[in-house]
Amino acid sequence: MPRLPKLPAPPLPAALQAPPPRPGEGNGKAGPLEQGKQAGITVVDWVDERTSLSGAGRWLLFRKVPKGTNWFYTLGSATMFAFLSQAVTGVFLAMYYRPDPAGGAYESIRHVTNEVFLGQFVRGMHKWGSSVMVILIFLHMGRTFFFGAYKYPRELNWVIGVVLLILTMVMSFTGYLLPFDQRAYWATIVGVNINGTGPLVGPYLSDFLRGGGEFGATTLSRFYAIHMLLIPGLLAALIGFHLYLVAKLGTTAPPWSKAKERPELLEAEV
Amino acid sequence: MSDKHAKHKSKYTADRMIPGAFEGETVTRRRFMTGTAHTAGGIAAAAFALPALGFALGPIFKKTPHTWQTVGPASSFSEDNYVPVVVTLTPGIGEAGTSTAYVRKFNPKIDTDPYDASTPYIAISSRCAHLGCPVRWVDAAERFICPCHGGVYDLLGKRVGGPPVRPLDRFYTRVEGESVQIGPRFSVNSELRRFSPRDPGEPLDGIGQYLYPSRPTERKL
Ligand code: HEM
Numbered sequence: 001m002p003r004l005p006k007l008p009a010p011p012l013p014a015a016l017q018a019p020p021p022r023p024g025e026g027n028g029k030a031g032p033l034e035q036g037k038q039a040g041i042t043v044v045d046w047v048d049e050r051t052s053l054s055g056a057g058r059w060l061l062f063r064k065v066p067k068g069t070n071w072f073y074t075l076g077s078a079t080m081f082a083f084l085s086q087a088v089t090g091v092f093l094a095m096y097y098r099p100d101p102a103g104g105a106y107e108s109i110r111h112v113t114n115e116v117f118l119g120q121f122v123r124g125m126h127k128w129g130s131s132v133m134v135i136l137i138f139l140h141m142g143r144t145f146f147f148g149a150y151k152y153p154r155e156l157n158w159v160i161g162v163v164l165l166i167l168t169m170v171m172s173f174t175g176y177l178l179p180f181d182q183r184a185y186w187a188t189i190v191g192v193n194i195n196g197t198g199p200l201v202g203p204y205l206s207d208f209l210r211g212g213g214e215f216g217a218t219t220l221s222r223f224y225a226i227h228m229l230l231i232p233g234l235l236a237a238l239i240g241f242h243l244y245l246v247a248k249l250g251t252t253a254p255p256w257s258k259a260k261e262r263p264e265l266l267e268a269e270v
Numbered sequence: 271m272s273d274k275h276a277k278h279k280s281k282y283t284a285d286r287m288i289p290g291a292f293e294g295e296t297v298t299r300r301r302f303m304t305g306t307a308h309t310a311g312g313i314a315a316a317a318f319a320l321p322a323l324g325f326a327l328g329p330i331f332k333k334t335p336h337t338w339q340t341v342g343p344a345s346s347f348s349e350d351n352y353v354p355v356v357v358t359l360t361p362g363i364g365e366a367g368t369s370t371a372y373v374r375k376f377n378p379k380i381d382t383d384p385y386d387a388s389t390p391y392i393a394i395s396s397r398c399a400h401l402g403c404p405v406r407w408v409d410a411a412e413r414f415i416c417p418c419h420g421g422v423y424d425l426l427g428k429r430v431g432g433p434p435v436r437p438l439d440r441f442y443t444r445v446e447g448e449s450v451q452i453g454p455r456f457s458v459n460s461e462l463r464r465f466s467p468r469d470p471g472e473p474l475d476g477i478g479q480y481l482y483p484s485r486p487t488e489r490k491l
């Protein structure tokens with residue numbers, strides 16, 4: 001395997017840099033602070049010696065970014081944090097949720113909202129966070145579009161982005177049924193029937209979504225499994241690949257930043 | 271490469287310069303090994319993927335048995351107005367599995383369509399033919415009106431306004447002794463010709479009946 005080029009150490013501000021040892025220091029017993037520091041370094045070294053992960057970490061984090069990089073470049077990370085927030089709050093909601101169409105689903109949501117400690121807050125995070133994620137993903141898509149960041153060699157990252165967008169929409173659609181109140185029920189009926197209006201494949205698609213010809217006993221658990229297992233797994237994997245390509249290809253410079261033009265400057269650099 | 275093997279080079283694998291290839295060898299051992307490993311992996315993956323896929327798709331192909339539910343005595347329905355009755359479409363899941371049907375007696379003055387001639391009672395499904403919201407019979411207007419996107423239907427369930435693409439679905443009816451019974455659902459096109467049940471939003475006139483195929487598991491009676 002070719003050796004990765006050694007990257008420069010992270011530029012730490014002077015206050016955080018370790019002071020050079022004074023003459024005579026290091027001979028006596030190490031103080032508790034130094035011992036703690038050594039313990040931490042030992043653990044990190046132990047893992048790194050067996051995994052070489054620090055190289056990957058530096059490769060991912062200490063990249064060169066183009067001049068003119070601005071706040072709009074944070075929208076992708078913002079979308080990712082919205083997704084992480086959804087994942088964490090969703091896991092805790094799943095500890096209480098019951099996908100039972102005969103009343104249990106509605107009752108379990110009511111229980112979370114009214115009785116569980118911080119339940120209303122966590123449910124609110126998940127509920128409003130879903131809208132935040134959809135808004136952020138569109139803003140991020142707009143940023144990459146208007147900055148021309150979808151062009152060669154980043155087309156594949158745009159295509160993966162489109163799949164991420166579709167999967168996010170599937171999350172929204174399947175999550176909407178879960179509270180199982182009147183709005184959830186009828187919105188899902190209408191949504192499934194919109195799928196059904198696709199010629200030739202539509203009827204089969206809506207039968208697949210419902211698990212039969214009518215809204216049935218397994219429709220809710222089907223939506224629940226798609227919402228909390230199938231799509232999040234795909235999303236996490238694809239976000240990983242999306243970020244790999246960002247690190248591999250680097251980000252684009254904003255469209256208004258120009259290449260150096262002044263010939264005297266170029267000559268001086270020769 | 272040892273001389274022993276150089277003497278008997280196989281003409282099939284000679285180009286690959288693999289030491290140890292012998293005369294008559296058509297597939298290198300390396301290729302055989304790769305092929306075997308891929309096949310074994312493929313079989314192992316199919317062993318869990320196919321049953322899982324079948325499990326997920328199974329309910330679509332399940333035949334639902336036709337049931338007839340009694341909705342009331344014959345005396346409770348008249349010829350010129352609808353009575354709402356609750357029918358169970360999916361048993362065991364409470365309200366989520368029920369729907370409303372609007373029922374009246376067959377009326378030779380209105381139900382002039384030849385397709386209806388043998389029907390003792392007319393049972394109209396409240397499932398809007400646009401996207402499936404529940405329509406309501408408004409007596410004063412003599413119309414079925416949908417709360418979602420303004421679909422309007424007349425006394426026979428034919429569309430008179432809004433986005434629906436076909437008339438309201440109907441249910442088969444029969445009389446058992448003194449009571450009226452409601453059977454499976456069927457869909458109709460704008461001339462009230464009968465089709466096996468389709469989902470809302472799927473037109474049945476002209477090319478529509480071919481663009482939206484029926485379920486293989488459900489037929490009209
Ligand atoms: C789950 C949703 C998504 C997440 C978590 C995500 C995350 C990210 C992150 C962190 C970056 C780094 C640069 C930046 O933030 O601008 C990025 C870049 C990029 N994203 Fe996304 N993204 C998502 C959806 C999308 C969508 C919907 C599209 C477009 C259809 C898209 C297209 C791109 C492209 C083309 C780049 C490269 C930008 C450049 O090189 O300057 N992404 N993404």
Ligand code: FES
Binds near residue numbers: 418419433
């Ligand atoms: S669902 Fe009835 S008009 Fe749209």
